[in-house]
Amino acid sequence: MTDSPDFEITLRIYWEDTDAGGVVFYANYLKFFERARTEWLRALGHGQEQLRLSESAMFVVSDTTMRYRRPARLDDLLRVTVTLAEVRRVSMTLAQQAWRGDELLTEGTIRIVCVDAGTFLPRSIPNAITTALPQK
Amino acid sequence: MTDSPDFEITLRIYWEDTDAGGVVFYANYLKFFERARTEWLRALGHGQEQLRLSESAMFVVSDTTMRYRRPARLDDLLRVTVTLAEVRRVSMTLAQQAWRGDELLTEGTIRIVCVDAGTFLPRSIPNAITTALPQK
């Protein structure tokens, strides 16, 4: 990773994350990536439950592209990154990676769309969030 | 199992259900038991989404006692049973088991409480359901 990410979290692999292959079940990296995005938004000042209650706004995932390079195992400590790749009126695209030490395990691109929490129809990302985003 | 259960479903074990021990992750039996209860209610004429929309009623789990006897593995076909053990005004208790052939793998007792879907406060089980229950 040549450039430093906008944000990162550290997380531990537990039994719940693994499968009978002895490694982390691949679908769970989507959960890890989401934990990182959630903490990134929180660090920008926006909890998602509060966003839903105060603005009736919710982010839903519309597109994911994931590449699984190396497996993680029980007890591993992973570093999961978030880098803002693109912001549009109703959506954002994030580039994310999972690392164990200096080994890149999994990487992906996640597009999230801002929707109304009641109707699920797309709506503009709240100003409070767009103004807090890193300038690219 | 000397008595026949009130209801049963058959389900397959997939990768998603297993953990790095090579067997089914124990917490997942709660999911299997719930699938069986859901299909049992549906067989009695009541989908849970429809129950929530028409009666604003929802069942939540309040107590579980589980005993794990033998592990299940990838590709196993399990039979999951439901037997009504007790009905009260706002709650029901179900005795449930998971079998592979004639081997009892897991058994448990699950108490579910009927709540208002908005307030989560306990309320009477809808009549439409109590009248459909097996008479004990």
Add this chain to the structure above:
Amino acid sequence: MTDSPDFEITLRIYWEDTDAGGVVFYANYLKFFERARTEWLRALGHGQEQLRLSESAMFVVSDTTMRYRRPARLDDLLRVTVTLAEVRRVSMTLAQQAWRGDELLTEGTIRIVCVDAGTFLPRSIPNAITTALPQK
């Protein structure tokens, strides 16, 4: 879907599949797609546990591209399809979709790689499988 898929399964949405947005948690479609691939392989004559024991061969997911179009909800009945898109010596690519009636909810492309169950190193897909695959 203009062409008919190579295989499909039907599955029900349970509480375990949903999230607080009231809809199916997006990561779970990867599980649904895998259930369909597993049953497709089984229909071709190959259980995955048996494959692991007899050939020490395992399929792992290396790449996924998913597009989430419409949400599914509790109690929905989904049809999940599998179409073989490409076969190579050590990998296969599958095009998969989730439908509710005639509404396309989610679609994706999944690349799986055959690895040795002990070393996780790529190896040729067993002949018994390649000869059973649909000819494209």
Add this chain to the structure above:
Amino acid sequence: MTDSPDFEITLRIYWEDTDAGGVVFYANYLKFFERARTEWLRALGHGQEQLRLSESAMFVVSDTTMRYRRPARLDDLLRVTVTLAEVRRVSMTLAQQAWRGDELLTEGTIRIVCVDAGTFLPRSIPNAITTALPQK
């Protein structure tokens, strides 16, 4: 909680933990309790992967009794406790609780059995662990 627990962790509730009722899916508390037990064992000096590799020993859950009192929601921060209730030659029983601030949400008793990682047969808890346990 009158007595202080032997150990506790803090964890955040994410989308992955919730269901369409808008609250944490009850089965997931078993995962939270396990994360706490895992970190407790690690704090006593024993990672589970290392235990499996060096001693071929693994803990499996044999019995759980859970009581769900109040729901947790998205973004909640929970405190999950571990208190050793009983140690025997091949098993331990832990009393565990999940708290949000001073509200007790969920409590349970979990019995774990030490097994050989290859055969799944019960075996004595390794000395290195029993000597590290809190004296009761």
